[in-house]
Amino acid sequence: xxxxxxxxxxxxxxxxxxxxxxxxxxxxxxxxxxxxxxxxxxxxxxxxxxxxxxxxxxxxxxxxxxxxxxxxxxxxxxxxxxxxxxxxxxxxxxxxxxxxxxxxxxxxxxxxxxxxxxxxxxxxxxxxxxxxxxxxxxxxxxxxxxxxxxxxxxxxxxxxxxxxxxxxxxxxxxxxxxxxxxxxxxxxxxxxxxxxxxxxxxxxxxxxxxxxxxxxxxxxxxxxxxxxxxxxxxxxxxxxxxxxxxxxxxxxxxxxxxxxxxxxxxxxxxxxxxxxxxxxxxxxxxxxxxxxxxxxxxxxxxxxxxxxxxxxxxxxxxxxxxxxxxxxxxxxxxxxxxxxxxxxxxxxxxxxxxxxxxxxxxxxxxxxxxxxxxxxxxxxxxxxxxxxxxxxxxxxxxxxxxxxxxxxxxxxxxxxxxxxxxxxxxxxxxxxxxxxxxxxxxxxxxxxxxxxxxxxxxxxxxxxxxxxxxxxxxxxxxxxxxxxxxxxxxxxxxxxxxxxxxxxxxxxxxxxxxxxxxxxxxxxxxxxxxxxxxxxxxxxxxxxxxxxxxxxxxxxxxxxxxxxxxxxxxxxxxxxxxxxxxxxxxxxxxxxxxxxxxxxxxxxxxxxxxxxxxxxxxxxxxxxxxxxxxxxxxxxxxxxxxxxxxxxxxxxxxxxxxxxxxxxxxxxxxxxxxxxxxxxxxxxxxxxxxxxxxxxxxxxxxxxxxxxxxxxxxxxxxxxxxxxxxxxxxxxxxxxxxxx
Numbered sequence: 001x002x003x004x005x006x007x008x009x010x011x012x013x014x015x016x017x018x019x020x021x022x023x024x025x026x027x028x029x030x031x032x033x034x035x036x037x038x039x040x041x042x043x044x045x046x047x048x049x050x051x052x053x054x055x056x057x058x059x060x061x062x063x064x065x066x067x068x069x070x071x072x073x074x075x076x077x078x079x080x081x082x083x084x085x086x087x088x089x090x091x092x093x094x095x096x097x098x099x100x101x102x103x104x105x106x107x108x109x110x111x112x113x114x115x116x117x118x119x120x121x122x123x124x125x126x127x128x129x130x131x132x133x134x135x136x137x138x139x140x141x142x143x144x145x146x147x148x149x150x151x152x153x154x155x156x157x158x159x160x161x162x163x164x165x166x167x168x169x170x171x172x173x174x175x176x177x178x179x180x181x182x183x184x185x186x187x188x189x190x191x192x193x194x195x196x197x198x199x200x201x202x203x204x205x206x207x208x209x210x211x212x213x214x215x216x217x218x219x220x221x222x223x224x225x226x227x228x229x230x231x232x233x234x235x236x237x238x239x240x241x242x243x244x245x246x247x248x249x250x251x252x253x254x255x256x257x258x259x260x261x262x263x264x265x266x267x268x269x270x271x272x273x274x275x276x277x278x279x280x281x282x283x284x285x286x287x288x289x290x291x292x293x294x295x296x297x298x299x300x301x302x303x304x305x306x307x308x309x310x311x312x313x314x315x316x317x318x319x320x321x322x323x324x325x326x327x328x329x330x331x332x333x334x335x336x337x338x339x340x341x342x343x344x345x346x347x348x349x350x351x352x353x354x355x356x357x358x359x360x361x362x363x364x365x366x367x368x369x370x371x372x373x374x375x376x377x378x379x380x381x382x383x384x385x386x387x388x389x390x391x392x393x394x395x396x397x398x399x400x401x402x403x404x405x406x407x408x409x410x411x412x413x414x415x416x417x418x419x420x421x422x423x424x425x426x427x428x429x430x431x432x433x434x435x436x437x438x439x440x441x442x443x444x445x446x447x448x449x450x451x452x453x454x455x456x457x458x459x460x461x462x463x464x465x466x467x468x469x470x471x472x473x474x475x476x477x478x479x480x481x482x483x484x485x486x487x488x489x490x491x492x493x494x495x496x497x498x499x500x501x502x503x504x505x506x507x508x509x510x511x512x513x514x515x516x517x518x519x520x521x522x523x524x525x526x527x528x529x530x531x532x533x534x535x536x537x538x539x540x541x542x543x544x545x546x547x548x549x550x551x552x553x554x555x556x557x558x559x560x561x562x563x564x565x566x567x568x569x570x571x572x573x574x575x576x577x578x579x580x581x582x583x584x585x586x587x588x589x590x591x592x593x594x595x596x597x598x599x600x601x602x603x604x605x606x607x608x609x610x611x612x613x614x615x616x617x618x619x620x621x622x623x624x625x626x627x628x629x630x631x632x633x634x635x636x637x638x639x640x641x642x643x644x645x646x647x648x649x650x651x652x653x654x655x656x657x658x659x660x661x662x663x664x665x666x667x668x669x670x671x672x673x674x675x676x677x678x679x680x681x682x683x684x685x686x687x688x689x690x691x692x693x694x695x696x697x698x699x700x701x702x703x704x705x706x707x708x709x710x711x712x713x714x715x716x717x718x719x720x721x722x723x724x725x726x727x728x729x730x731x732x733x734x735x736x737x738x739x740x
Contacts, residue, residue, distance in 0.1 A: 061329025344374025440721025
């Protein structure tokens, strides 16, 4: 017995010193310890009682977000930048280099390198500290898997702390893992979880970040450089100001590759003489990392994130959905069209240095796909050089204005509830509610210049008259007279639409707006939209509630789509890492693709077609079923600019603090606004009424260039109310007053 221990030589002092327990010896060097009288029986029992199944959590992977062309990368989302890569897509150079650097006997052992562990134990004992780890690639993979699958701080500690117990558990799991997986499978998994520094998790990220290439294209020198990083990513980082340690480590790995027969000595010698040539790529993360050449996509990116956080496909709550976005490894093809987005930015009519924001949003009918979100701002968190705030109180408080840099979602969506009054564009909701209730396009009212409504404005409030009633007025005395829906909408006659609202009920108009996607952006609007108070909200038809271009484009897209409302959707396709589409189970138990449209028929198709016919009167295209009268609020500007069928509505608020145009064709709906996001009382001015018209219509023109012309379907005779078909006038008179 004693002679056998002597044969064990240098292990005995280590064992007596307690650096290796009888359990470790039993697990690692059983033939030696079995004769050592060191409680081996109990140690083996404990060892065999350890879990032998490694519960593998899929490693965190980067989510890639692309434009609709499936090529333009908008950004990525990640906690650990990683993209799982098959070993078939890795060059042999990196496979050989990692084995040479970390585990030369990888293809010989069964998960545990007994010689290596014995050597490490001796070295560590002699040095009085841990200087060698002796973990095989399999053991390192086990450790990374335990760490990544940890659910509590205690589990993280158990997976990473330097203890004999942790090493024993790794050994047990490594041996069992080698019975289940081939060496190549283990190597593939290892190379996908290893950390290479510089935010690079896995070989795909490391190849991309350090050399801007894929793992299959790595040269021996590049592979040796990356393999050398695993041991000490910070020390051997080749991007450090002193590349000496990285170069020495690379050369060591190259020599080991030669020793193992993976590389010719001449190749290694040639590589050693060359400096490490890096081509660093810094992967973007989140919306604030949108590349400069597509900076305006940042606002759309915020809308995408907001949409993602609402989807049941990605988790039960916000925390799970956020985690899935940053760890799930999805490939997202969004709805935004680079060509149309460029057109939107090109057709914005106000410079980025203006206090006034000018934006345009395009949404596709029948799908809800958001095709563009243009705005005259730079998407940036840096507001240090921004202009003076137009709000006096904010300026005195040293709060910068939102120009030219901001991440405020001025077009709608994102994290801000901000919105703007949209004026007479809301008359569409009144007309739809009236038509849905059974009224006809021929519904007529005498519209005086000022009308005493049944609604109350409050004593002394703007628009109040005798007895506290709300008494709206028209923009022009020329609007006085009997109007129907065609002429009332085309001329934007306030006193006609207030009477129409009274007839159908203000609460029903509010419900119509809500059914088409409008939400309430402040406490006052929320209160007024709540029944029964909504019955008293007479001013709603004149657009006194805050909204956004995204909401308005989506609502009008439903009109263009024959009453089919589709929730605004920023995605076309979402693929999981395994190449299958992301899905969820709906309330009916059906599997639904996460990127599928969310649509509902909220307006009768004939109602939508009738409203469209009246909305054609605004643009100069002319109605199909009646005369629009002698003039409208835009003249022929939209139709002349576009040169194809178009309907829509202008809108301005009190004193022209904001100006709007929402227009649509059978293919696309566009909403454009101009307002001061810092100071809603700052007047845009009548002279800027055409800015949103031009932005919306010219963007539609560019978007639809070289595509077939489609035509609106006229409404049936029943909803028209007896009016006869008339040829649409092509050259209506110019407006007598500014748009309302």
